[in-house]
Amino acid sequence: MSEKKINISVNGEPKNINQQLTLSKVLNELSIDKQMISIAVNSDYVAKDQYDSLTINENDLIDILTPIAGG
Amino acid sequence: MDQLKLYGQSFSSRILIGTAMYPSPQIMLDAIKQSGSQIVTLSLRRQNPSDQSGQDFWQLIQKTRCQLLPNTAGCKTVQEAVTLAKMSREIFNTDWIKLEVVGDDYNLQPDPFLTVEAAKILIKDGFKVLPFSTDDLVFNLRLLDAGCQVLMPWGSPIGTGKGLMNPYALQTLRERIKDVPMIIDAGLGKPSDACLALEMGFDAVLLNTAVAKANDPVLMSNGFNLAVQAGRHSFLAGKIQTKQTAKASTPTIGMPFWHQTS
Numbered sequence: 001m002s003e004k005k006i007n008i009s010v011n012g013e014p015k016n017i018n019q020q021l022t023l024s025k026v027l028n029e030l031s032i033d034k035q036m037i038s039i040a041v042n043s044d045y046v047a048k049d050q051y052d053s054l055t056i057n058e059n060d061l062i063d064i065l066t067p068i069a070g071g
Numbered sequence: 072m073d074q075l076k077l078y079g080q081s082f083s084s085r086i087l088i089g090t091a092m093y094p095s096p097q098i099m100l101d102a103i104k105q106s107g108s109q110i111v112t113l114s115l116r117r118q119n120p121s122d123q124s125g126q127d128f129w130q131l132i133q134k135t136r137c138q139l140l141p142n143t144a145g146c147k148t149v150q151e152a153v154t155l156a157k158m159s160r161e162i163f164n165t166d167w168i169k170l171e172v173v174g175d176d177y178n179l180q181p182d183p184f185l186t187v188e189a190a191k192i193l194i195k196d197g198f199k200v201l202p203f204s205t206d207d208l209v210f211n212l213r214l215l216d217a218g219c220q221v222l223m224p225w226g227s228p229i230g231t232g233k234g235l236m237n238p239y240a241l242q243t244l245r246e247r248i249k250d251v252p253m254i255i256d257a258g259l260g261k262p263s264d265a266c267l268a269l270e271m272g273f274d275a276v277l278l279n280t281a282v283a284k285a286n287d288p289v290l291m292s293n294g295f296n297l298a299v300q301a302g303r304h305s306f307l308a309g310k311i312q313t314k315q316t317a318k319a320s321t322p323t324i325g326m327p328f329w330h331q332t333s
Contacts, residue, residue, distance in 0.1 A: 011117040036129055037118060038158035043150065045157040063117060065158055066125025067132070069099075070114030070142050071089030071229070071279030 006058040017056070024051040026062070038065050073307065075275050077221050077252055078167070078199040080138065082109045085269065085299050087140065087254060089279025093288055096131050102282055102292040103135050111137040112169055112277070114144055115159055140201065142169040143189075147182075152189040156198060168193060169223070169256075170202040178228040183210040187217050194218040203256055206240035208247055215251060222248065223256035223277060226268065230280040232260025235267055245272045262291075262298030269302025270310075 006019045010030065017026055023046060027034060039046045040063040046054055056062070074081040088108040093099035103111060113132060118125050132139070141159035146152040149172065156168045172189055174182030181203050187210075190200050194217060201221045202214050211222050224244060227233035235241055236258065245253065255268040256277040265276045278295055285291035323329075 011119070032118075036126055036162060038115065038162040040154055040158060043154060045154045045161075048161065065115040065155075065162070066118035067129045067162065068114050068116045068125065069089070069091040069093075069128060070112050070144055071091045071277075 006056075008056060008059065009061045011062070011064055019058070021056055022052055023054045023056055023062075026056050027051070032064060036066060039063065040065070073303070075252065077110075077201070082138075083107075084109045084296075085275040085303060086265075086295060087112065087256075087275060087277040088282065088292075089277070090128075090132065091279055092283040094283075096128075098288050099283070100131065100134060102288045103137070105289050105292040105296060106278070106282065107296045109137050110140050111135055112140045112142050112279070113163075114142050115155060115162065138167070139163045139165050140167050140169050141165070142203075143171045144169075145173065146171060147173050147185075149185050149189045149192065152185075153192050153196075156189075156193055157196075160198070166197055167199045167201065170200050179230075180205060180228065181225075183207065183213070186210075187213045190214055190217040190219055201254070206237050206244055208240070208244055211244060211248060215248070221252045221254065223254045225257040226255045226264060226276075227258030229257045231258050232281060233258050234260050234264035235271075238267075238271070241268075241273070242271060262294040265295050266298040266302035266305075269299055270305045272306055275299075 003018045005016050008015050008017060017029060042061050074083055075085050084107040086106045086108040087110040088103055088106050089112045090099060141163050143152040143155045146155055152172050160166055170190055172182050172185040174180050186202055190202055193200050200219050201223055202219050204210050204214060204222060204224045206224045214222060227236035252274040254275040254277050255273050259265055259276060259278055259281050268276055282288050282292045
């Protein structure tokens with residue numbers, strides 16, 4: 001039997017992933033390098049030491065931010 | 072030695088410079104160098120997982136060896152600004168934050184109420200907040216009440232190049248708030264604007280558009296560097312009082328060809 005999938009949003013793009021994954025595993029699944037990024041889930045900052053414990057749920061909105069130029 | 076002191080750190084340069092809108096990465100680096108600045112602003116945005124531009128930009132910025140001042144540009148709520156500040160602290164490993172909470176999209180005027188509220192939360196969380204404000208005296212006083220130890224009033228709206236739009240308000244601000252570093256942030260268009268700000272007693276200027284969008288950003292950056300030094304020297308030296316009538320600077324005693332007629 002195949003694992004149940006859930007719908008989430010990553011930087012505004014819809015993604016379909018396995019349920020019960022931690023944030024860390026979601027990043028691995030999406031091949032996202034964890035260096036020089038910072039993440040918010042549902043607009044709340046998630047510290048790096050929480051990536052392994054935070055479970056991503058249906059309809060979660062993940063923002064992955066990286067440095068850009070600014071004034 | 073005359074130094075700019077911000078949150079316990081000393082800087083010989085009185086220019087803070089933005090990293091956006093330069094024609095090329097190399098021109099950005101050259102312009103930062105020519106400005107003499109030791110503090111650069113930058114930001115965070117969503118990353119496309121396949122895009123390495125964030126990494127490339129970060130490597131470039133590290134070459135400057137400047138103090139980093141991440142901003143919360145574009146945030147419109149307290150929660151957005153606080154969240155972005157926390158993310159910036161993690162990624163840039165600094166507790167400095169240029170707090171911006173936009174109150175109006177037309178002139179990008181900061182929202183005084185939300186900026187003060189966000190400043191209180193961030194300071195309680197250990198941030199060193201450099202808030203973007205207007206020239207409104209009470210707004211700035213409330214930011215001091217919130218615990219800010221640096222203020223960054225605008226000269227005029229961001230990117231307009233209008234210079235010091237309301238010299239009376241800025242002068243009032245400087246006279247009422249004497250002992251807190253104040254940096255004119257936003258709206259400067261040319262080096263003489265920066266010179267005037269420093270002559271008025273402001274401690275520093277924050278530049279981006281005026282340099283990055285100049286025909287020759289590197290030359291303009293040098294112009295600002297010289298102008299800020301000139302303005303600071305003028306402020307420290309103390310200018311003469313203006314007078315209504317002329318007074319010759321060359322002595323009249325011993326003037327030749329001068330004969331009394333009666």
